[in-house]
Amino acid sequence: MNRGVLLSNQDQSSEALADYNESIRIIRELRDTMGEQFSPEWQNALAIAFYNLGLLLLSLNKEEEAGQNFLQSNQLGAELIQRFQDQTPDFWRQVFDNSGQQCQELGLIDVS
Numbered sequence: 001m002n003r004g005v006l007l008s009n010q011d012q013s014s015e016a017l018a019d020y021n022e023s024i025r026i027i028r029e030l031r032d033t034m035g036e037q038f039s040p041e042w043q044n045a046l047a048i049a050f051y052n053l054g055l056l057l058l059s060l061n062k063e064e065e066a067g068q069n070f071l072q073s074n075q076l077g078a079e080l081i082q083r084f085q086d087q088t089p090d091f092w093r094q095v096f097d098n099s100g101q102q103c104q105e106l107g108l109i110d111v112s
Contacts, residue, residue: 047095081093
């Protein structure tokens with residue numbers, strides 16, 4: 001996942017896309033295998049991967065695909081916040097807030 005950020009920052013979009021998609025696939029597979037033992041840290045990592053992929057797709061003018069990834073990230077973050085409420089780490093809230101803002105800007109959610 002961090003490699004995707006590095007590749008994206010070096011204008012290696014194709015490689016970054018592949019890396020993010022592979023990260024998401026691996027974390028989803030881990031979630032499916034672990035079931036209830038899938039940790040909240042891994043769920044947050046999955047939310048981050050979707051968010052970063054959304055940013056990359058947005059930079060490539062693929063707004064619809066980006067939006068779907070931001071929605072996935074936002075949903076995962078919402079589940080974490082609902083589960084941990086006031087105990088939710090600030091970093092996790094930040095991912096949720098950022099993905100929500102992107103969804104709002106793309107007209108996917110209305111928070112009014």
